[in-house]
Amino acid sequence: MKVEILYFDGCPSHEALLPRARALAAQHGAEVELRRVETPEAALAERFLGSPTVRVDGEDVDPGALGRGDFGLTCRVYHTEEGHSPVPPDQWIVDALRRARAA
Numbered sequence: 001m002k003v004e005i006l007y008f009d010g011c012p013s014h015e016a017l018l019p020r021a022r023a024l025a026a027q028h029g030a031e032v033e034l035r036r037v038e039t040p041e042a043a044l045a046e047r048f049l050g051s052p053t054v055r056v057d058g059e060d061v062d063p064g065a066l067g068r069g070d071f072g073l074t075c076r077v078y079h080t081e082e083g084h085s086p087v088p089p090d091q092w093i094v095d096a097l098r099r100a101r102a103a
Helices: 013-027 040-046 090-102
Strands: 002-007 031-036 053-056 078-080 083-085
Touching: 002 013, 013 031, 013 090, 053 090
Parallel strands: 002 031
Antiparallel strands: 002 053, 078 083
C-alpha cells in the first residue's frame, strides 16, 4: 500500500500532516510518498483538489472527492462533521488504509 500526499509550495498544511500520515501509514504497513504539484496543468492532470491531497493506492481519502472537479493550486479545506480543517481527519486515512488492505 502507498499513501501519497500531494501538495504545492504555496500551502503549508502538508507539513503539519506529514508526521501523522507517516505514523498512520506505518501502523498499517504502508509507505508515504510526498509529491509536489507545480503547475495548473499538472493539477488538472493529477486531479489535484488542493494541498494537501491524501490518497491511498490512488484513491482520495475524502469520501466526497470522487464527484468533485475543482482541480487547481489551492489550499484544500476538508469538510467534516467536526467542522472545516486544512487536513483530513485521521479516521479518513485509517478507513482508506483498511479499504486498500481488504481489496
